[in-house]
Amino acid sequence: MAAGVVSARTGIVTGRPDTTIIPAPVIARRARDATPSMDDSLHDFDALVREHQAGLRAWIRALGAQDAWVDDIAQEVFLVAHRRRETFVAGGNVGAWLRGIARNLVINERRKDARRTRLLHASLADVLLDEPVPDLAPSAHDLPLVVAAMNECVAQLPARSRELLRRRYAGDENASTLARALDMSSEAVRQTLVRVRAVVKSCVEGKVGEVWP
Amino acid sequence: MSADLSPYDALVAALHEGDLTAAQADELAALVRTRPELRRDLRRQLALWELWAQEQAPERTAESFLAACRTRLRAESDDGSARFLEALHRRQADAARTGPTGRRWLRGPLAFAWAAPLAAALVALIVWLGLPRAVQATTLHGEAVCAACTLHEPHAAHEHQPVLRIREGGTERLCYLESERPLYPEIGDYCERPVPIDATGGLRTEKGRLILAVQALTRHERPPSSDPGARP
Numbered sequence: 001m002a003a004g005v006v007s008a009r010t011g012i013v014t015g016r017p018d019t020t021i022i023p024a025p026v027i028a029r030r031a032r033d034a035t036p037s038m039d040d041s042l043h044d045f046d047a048l049v050r051e052h053q054a055g056l057r058a059w060i061r062a063l064g065a066q067d068a069w070v071d072d073i074a075q076e077v078f079l080v081a082h083r084r085r086e087t088f089v090a091g092g093n094v095g096a097w098l099r100g101i102a103r104n105l106v107i108n109e110r111r112k113d114a115r116r117t118r119l120l121h122a123s124l125a126d127v128l129l130d131e132p133v134p135d136l137a138p139s140a141h142d143l144p145l146v147v148a149a150m151n152e153c154v155a156q157l158p159a160r161s162r163e164l165l166r167r168r169y170a171g172d173e174n175a176s177t178l179a180r181a182l183d184m185s186s187e188a189v190r191q192t193l194v195r196v197r198a199v200v201k202s203c204v205e206g207k208v209g210e211v212w213p
Numbered sequence: 214m215s216a217d218l219s220p221y222d223a224l225v226a227a228l229h230e231g232d233l234t235a236a237q238a239d240e241l242a243a244l245v246r247t248r249p250e251l252r253r254d255l256r257r258q259l260a261l262w263e264l265w266a267q268e269q270a271p272e273r274t275a276e277s278f279l280a281a282c283r284t285r286l287r288a289e290s291d292d293g294s295a296r297f298l299e300a301l302h303r304r305q306a307d308a309a310r311t312g313p314t315g316r317r318w319l320r321g322p323l324a325f326a327w328a329a330p331l332a333a334a335l336v337a338l339i340v341w342l343g344l345p346r347a348v349q350a351t352t353l354h355g356e357a358v359c360a361a362c363t364l365h366e367p368h369a370a371h372e373h374q375p376v377l378r379i380r381e382g383g384t385e386r387l388c389y390l391e392s393e394r395p396l397y398p399e400i401g402d403y404c405e406r407p408v409p410i411d412a413t414g415g416l417r418t419e420k421g422r423l424i425l426a427v428q429a430l431t432r433h434e435r436p437p438s439s440d441p442g443a444r445p
Contacts, residue, residue, distance in 0.1 A: 124239075150265055170270055194222060
């Protein structure tokens with residue numbers, strides 16, 4: 001990894017000036033070519049978690065986990081991986097292996113009583129789960145590009161939109177709370193968030209390609 | 214939601230805001246089931262904004278996440294929670310079998326005289342076993358710590374959930390304390406420092422975690438001994 005800035009929050013390295021535009025096929029190839037040296041991290045729990053936590057949590061959310069339970073499920077994935085580290089085939093793709101474990105855990109979760117599930121509504125979780133584990137998800141090394149792109153895209157937003165996004169995700173404030181705080185109607189907050197999310201997503205994809213399968 | 218939003222966008226917005234109803238979820242599921250491009254878009258959105266949430270939320274930093282993983286790894290190391298619970302139940306059963314009451318009263322010439330009341334008691338026991346009842350109470354000895362402040366677990370059952378840290382035989386185990394009533398007044402400031410306590414209640418495992426539904430608590434003024442563990 002070239003010189004960059006390690007995010008104090010997520011541990012993701014961002015700020016590489018030469019990595020703004022990476023075509024999706026390149027990202028996909030990098031994910032496929034995950035190096036055997038990644039095996040070492042299986043025997044170092046901290047290194048394994050540090051390297052894969054951000055992407056894995058995003059992956060679990062995309063499988064249909066409720067946002068409040070993403071971290072809980074991701075922690076279980078790392079515990080399972082640690083227990084089964086001897087079963088990992090040397091030279092394999094650690095990221096794909098972890099995603100496979102995550103998918104199995106989410107499938108098990110889906111079988112639980114609806115009142116106790118950590119997933120989104122059953123019908124939605126079923127659809128999101130109805131996909132094989134892709135090898136082409138961004139690798140731990142490529143995620144920083146996505147985060148850097150997001151930071152750049154958000155920085156281009158008007159100040160009020162940036163503030164809205166920050167408070168929505170940093171403080172987990174809902175539309176009603178934000179509306180009161182920002183002197184807007186609840187509906188206006190919702191619509192602004194919809195627009196802002198669409199703008200940022202489009203901007204990120206413009207910078208790094210379609211990074212998620 | 215605004216009329217200029219497509220039904221898909223409106224549903225995804227509700228999902229992001231956490232107020233998607235079951236009917237809306239079904240509608241969204243039906244939409245993305247038949248439209249692979251929408252399904253991909255939904256997954257990308259969920260992943261992208263999850264990454265952003267990790268960047269923004271202070272309690273979701275990489276280090277907080279790692280700390281929580283370490284805590285759970287420690288708690289599950291050696292023999293797992295389930296095995297701990299099993300061993301505890303075995304000890305309780307042994308204690309019951311070899312307790313001071315024994316079985317001597319069943320022997321001897323008066324044994325027949327016990328038969329009728331014993332049969333009645335057995336019937337009562339069978340009925341009692343069939344009824345919903347509390348799990349057998351267990352007393353655990355350790356120190357109460359905070360799931361959030363001490364263990365840095367972002368998703369405890371509730372904010373500042375008390376956790377009993379049990380040290381036994383050189384290993385450490387965590388037992389999450391549950392109660393209908395607030396436990397803070399009984400335990401004291403366990404967010405500030407570990408508080409030695411005895412906790413009695415029904416013990417179970419859930420999602421690999423040991424959970425004690427607290428019935429009674431005793432706070433110790435002095436720290437627990439070096440090898441406290443369970444007291445069946």
